Amino acid sequence: MRVISVLGSTGSIGTQALEVIREHKEEFRIDAIAAHSNVDLLEAQVREFRPKITAVAETAKYKELKSRVGGLTYVAAGQEGVVEAATCESCDTVVSAIVGIAGLIPTYNAIIKGKNIALANKETLVTAGRIIMGEVKRNNVKMLPVDSEHSAIFQCLANSKHNEISKIILTASGGPFRTKTLKELENVTVQDALKHPNWSMGKKITIDSATLMNKGLEVIEARWLFDIMPESIEVCIHPQSIIHSAVEFADGAIIAQLGLPDMKIPIQYALTYPERLSTSGERLSLTSIGKLTFYKPDTEKFKCLKLAIKALKMGDSACVVLNGANEEAVKLFLSGKISFLDIGNLIEKTLDKHKTVKNINIDEVSALDKWSRETFISLSEVGCCK
Numbered sequence: 001m002r003v004i005s006v007l008g009s010t011g012s013i014g015t016q017a018l019e020v021i022r023e024h025k026e027e028f029r030i031d032a033i034a035a036h037s038n039v040d041l042l043e044a045q046v047r048e049f050r051p052k053i054t055a056v057a058e059t060a061k062y063k064e065l066k067s068r069v070g071g072l073t074y075v076a077a078g079q080e081g082v083v084e085a086a087t088c089e090s091c092d093t094v095v096s097a098i099v100g101i102a103g104l105i106p107t108y109n110a111i112i113k114g115k116n117i118a119l120a121n122k123e124t125l126v127t128a129g130r131i132i133m134g135e136v137k138r139n140n141v142k143m144l145p146v147d148s149e150h151s152a153i154f155q156c157l158a159n160s161k162h163n164e165i166s167k168i169i170l171t172a173s174g175g176p177f178r179t180k181t182l183k184e185l186e187n188v189t190v191q192d193a194l195k196h197p198n199w200s201m202g203k204k205i206t207i208d209s210a211t212l213m214n215k216g217l218e219v220i221e222a223r224w225l226f227d228i229m230p231e232s233i234e235v236c237i238h239p240q241s242i243i244h245s246a247v248e249f250a251d252g253a254i255i256a257q258l259g260l261p262d263m264k265i266p267i268q269y270a271l272t273y274p275e276r277l278s279t280s281g282e283r284l285s286l287t288s289i290g291k292l293t294f295y296k297p298d299t300e301k302f303k304c305l306k307l308a309i310k311a312l313k314m315g316d317s318a319c320v321v322l323n324g325a326n327e328e329a330v331k332l333f334l335s336g337k338i339s340f341l342d343i344g345n346l347i348e349k350t351l352d353k354h355k356t357v358k359n360i361n362i363d364e365v366s367a368l369d370k371w372s373r374e375t376f377i378s379l380s381e382v383g384c385c386k
């Protein structure tokens with residue numbers, strides 16, 4: 001039996017991870033959960049799964065949660081509380097599904113304590129990929145991707161040798177604005193951006209999918225997970241989201257992984273690897289799909305993808321800055337304070353102000369993140385853009 005801690009248990013990935021676990025009760029036990037502030041859902045999860053530790057990041061919610069479930073579980077609060085859930089003694093695997101850089105410190109601590117990671121929180125690798133993968137090696141833990149593209153690549157690679165890989169083909173749906181012109185993008189609304197054609201996800205990643213920043217973050221994630229240089233990662237728009245990604249090998253053979261868009265498949269594989277268990281979801285029928293299409297991304301229209309690749313080439317500190325600026329950009333866009341195109345324009349200006357720093361440690365990541373957010377906010381206040 002695997003003993004699991006679910007960080008971000010109330011979110012899109014977190015609740016789907018719990019569904020997977022519910023379907024295979026004999027395989028898993030949940031000893032820790034953590035989330036930001038949704039006390040109602042945390043209470044229901046405590047009553048169903050009876051974790052030993054339940055953490056709520058928002059300290060103002062501690063008393064309420066404690067009064068509701070204090071007799072059933074140990075209640076912890078704040079970032080330290082989330083770290084307690086991430087490092088829960090009896091857990092062997094941590095589902096890292098907090099959104100944003102808030103997932104970094106809990107995931108880092110879990111690795112240091114020898115936990116295997118089922119990684120959804122791509123921002124962990126975007127902001128600290130070198131540090132995290134170094135700790136994964138040092139602590140001899142497994143880093144198993146949940147992100148559908150990275151799960152696909154992981155499956156395509158199987159046990160092949162690193163020098164046999166010639167490139168990674170990272171597929172992208174293109175998001176809701178794939179066919180819009182740059183001019184049309186000037187007037188898109190938050191509601192338009194939240195309508196993803198193929199996936200139902202949390203708000204932040206849905207906006208990232210509309211700007212293609214999500215694909216940029218995934219290029220950085222792939223660089224660290226698979227130790228692949230950016231030049232060997234090709235982004236390919238594939239609107240049907242059936243091929244989740246592919247790998248081209250030295251002999252020209254391309255191996256791809258296919259399936260209907262359903263996050264429960266990569267979540268489950270990360271939790272059961274190297275075994276595969278059954279799933280109850282609908283199956284892909286190639287003949288009913290009929291046709292799959294592919295083309296190159298337009299990085300003039302979607303400059304966030306270009307900026308992410310630029311940050312990756314600039315160095316580790318630039319990726320922290322890119323991520324911090326993007327998190328602020330998404331917040332401001334969702335609250336109606338900046339336009340859709342401002343997102344890329346303001347991130348670009350923030351990156352322009354950054355001087356790269358080599359060999360950053362985990363504390364410097366936090367300091368750079370703070371600098372980036374402050375710089376982004378002051379740039380957005382000046383007004384801008386274009």
Ligand code: NAD
Nearest residue numbers: 008010011012013035036057098099102120121122201202
């Ligand atoms: P979401 O917004 O639905 O859920 C986020 C979760 O994180 C919630 O449980 C929330 O309470 C928790 N959280 C937020 N701030 C926190 C904090 N400071 N401390 C503790 N918990 C906190 O997001 P999501 O769509 O589930 O995405 C989670 C992560 O998975 C993101 O990094 C995203 O990029 C990645 N991911 C998501 C999908 C998807 O299909 N949703 C696919 C691939 C990757």
Ligand code: MG
Nearest residue numbers: 147148149218
């Ligand atoms: Mg993805």
